[in-house]
Amino acid sequence: MNPEYAEAWNNKGIILKELKKYKKALKCYNKALEINSELIEAWNNKGTILQELGKYEEALECYNKALEINPKSIETLTYKGITLSKIGKYKKALKCFDKALKIDPKNKLLHKTKAALHKKLKNQEKA
Structure with missing residues (x-):
């Protein structure tokens, strides 16, 4: 995996989320957003994890960032x-x-x- 490829980090996060490894998935989404802060899918995916963890306000912040982009x-x-x-x-x-x-x-x-x-x-x- 190319460490500078945001989509790959996002995809890794999706897999980890499916395995219910939420903290590791969050790290992947954060890495993806560090590389490309315009990656809406990573903002959405990060938001869904935060929502599942009961961090609703943080999830809403992610969705608001995504809506600023699109x-x-x-x-x-x-x-x-x-x-x-x-x-x-x-x-x-x-x-x-x-x-x-x-x-x-x-x-x-x-x-x-x-x-x-x-x-x-x-x-x-x-x-």
Whole structure:
């Protein structure tokens, strides 16, 4: 593996994540971003690991970095929306899903996710 190839570090992180070796995966994503700070996939992958570790604010920072690079990344908007919903910020999560749906209005998974979120929001407002 070429030690200066950001995509290789990102791919190694993906493998380590699948093996549930999260700390090692994070190191790989950090190395990938050190080489290429514009690599959206590494920002997204780092965010998903941080989310799984319960570090939601750090995960959101990763998604925000990715969105600075590409504000129309459906994948990033989806990850950000999911993370926001996990911490109870349903209205902000809905905004992320709405932005993603403006880009890909036929995305069935986004529509289902948004509908489930509306239901959670209604239940929260009733409490």
